[in-house]
Amino acid sequence: MPWTKIYSNKEEFEKAAAGSTLRGITYKEAILEATSRMLEQDKSVFVIGEGVDDAGGVFGTTKNLHLKFGKDRVMDSPLAENGITGIAIGAAISGMRPILVHMRVDFLPLTLDQIINHAAKWHYMFGGKLSVPLVVRAIIGRGWGSAAQHSQSLPSLFTNIPGLRVLMPATPYDAKGLLRAAVYDGNPVIIIEHRWLYDHMGHVPEDDYTVPIGKGIVRREGKDATVVGISYMAYEAMRAAEALSKEGIETEVIDPRTVKPLDMGLIIESVKKTGRLVIADTGWKECSVGAEIVARIMEESCGILKAPVVRVNLPETPTPASPALEKAYYPGVDHIISAVKKTIQK
């Protein structure tokens, strides 16, 4: 399908889409469009967060929505992350569908009391009497000296908690469809978006649609090794797969799209075929999403691996500021290529 493809920039997209009548927009435009449509259709939807009404509009994802829908429905908020989260929860349990936006994932740790102690537990501990249809969007920064406190990925803070869902869309199509799915899921959903995906382009239908939560996707088929690429790393994995293909190694690239729940069926099917697995993640290694994938393979089908798993993660330090250090810090296409080769050599 055209919208399952990953394109990094406009040129790449236009080259591939030549002659097609399908519309292409960027990842950030896809989020803006999904949000705008829901505000239009559903009075219970509102957007809240620090700077959602500023000129940039959270890197373009809420741009000018306050002009269209008013400041009551696109609410700028004080710097009080835990409090805003509680307010969004209170609104959610009393009939609203808040979309809470944080410009950085790094601000989520300030909200953990309300998310972990409250939102995640309310449906269960109150005997199923009320659900918390809360969506929290947060963005992973990278580059421009984002450094230690403006660059974290942190899905594992939430994947450990029953009651939460964690989505990490990698394409414009998924960004739009998963945001809509999240708002109408009825549970607290954390969406972690990578800033470097914001200008990526892809086919996005103008109509409303949802992408099912918990369904991953095969971005590229291959028989020799499986690479699970999470969020931005799905794109790096595609580049690695293309390079490896020139050397005769055919890599299957899986984008899980949602990391809680994880589409383990899809991953296991692929590894059954290839026998080799590389996991490329935007965060650190210990107790990561990758760790969960490996553990689940061990639990469910431990005989399918022909070689040890290789994981591509951030090194075990906080993120440095200096561009020179940053270059050494972030793994990318080359690391994935080496990782795949390592699984094949064994």
Added chain:
Amino acid sequence: MDILEFYKKALTIRFFEEKVDWLFSRGLLGGTTHLCIGQEATAVGVVGALRQDDYIVSTHRGHGHLIAKGADITKIFSELLGKREGYCKGRGGTQHLCVMELNFLGTNGITGGGLPIAAGAALSIKLSGEDRIAVCFFGEGASNQGTFHESLNMASIWNLPILFVCENNMYAMSTRFSDISKFDDVALRAASFGIPSVIIDGMDAGRVFENTKKIAEKIRQGGGPALIEAKTYRFCGHSKSDARLYRTREEEAAWKQKDPLPKMELKLLEVISQGEIEVIKRSIKASVDDAYEVAVAGEDPGVEEALEGAYAQREDLLPQGNI
């Protein structure tokens, strides 16, 4: 204010809590619990001044708030006993009691956790253009939490229809408020957010009612948030294992002189006789005992129920005809 109704509610709370205390001492109830014996006047006075459709967000010491809101004490007992018939099917227990049909948005095991949630319910009311209000109970201990300051600030800047009710019983567990705050009054803090506040005698149900009524109506008419600080005292310990070594027996005796129940009885004697009061007492005591007996004879949830309900299935949420 119907003094007889208030008295009956307050008495129900007292007998309920005493029964819970007794059950604990006999080992018939597990876990922990936080009793509000002594604080009944704030529960009946505040809740009695509200409408049924107003939201209430409560605290860890919330049985009184819930009973005042009209909950069925059998179902509260059932929840405390972990029975299927409990308000939360036995999954919540004392600190997580929620009754949506009464607009009671939960007791809460995290001190200060309910403050922003109540503000969120108030935001919902405002965005929907309704004339309900949200009421948030909290203790003086919670006023040192960030959520207190964050919530009051947001309630103020957005002019939310919310009444913050501080039940200042002087002790956060064993910690005296004067040891953790420069000032004795939580109400002072409201001023820094431009929120009007009053300090009242929380042992006097009539005074609590009159103040709440007046303030709640003002909020209902768009007057914005307000804070009531009710000075009160829990006659029992913080929780079941508290020997109350942090306060003197003299202080306790002085507060017991202000017990809200005898005060209500004095008022009642203007309209009914002592004999009639005794009949009421016996009847409510019996109804609490009966409620417990019904609850304890209830069913334990099936083991499979422990694993149900972490996620809501809300297919109903999706707008029609858009996909």
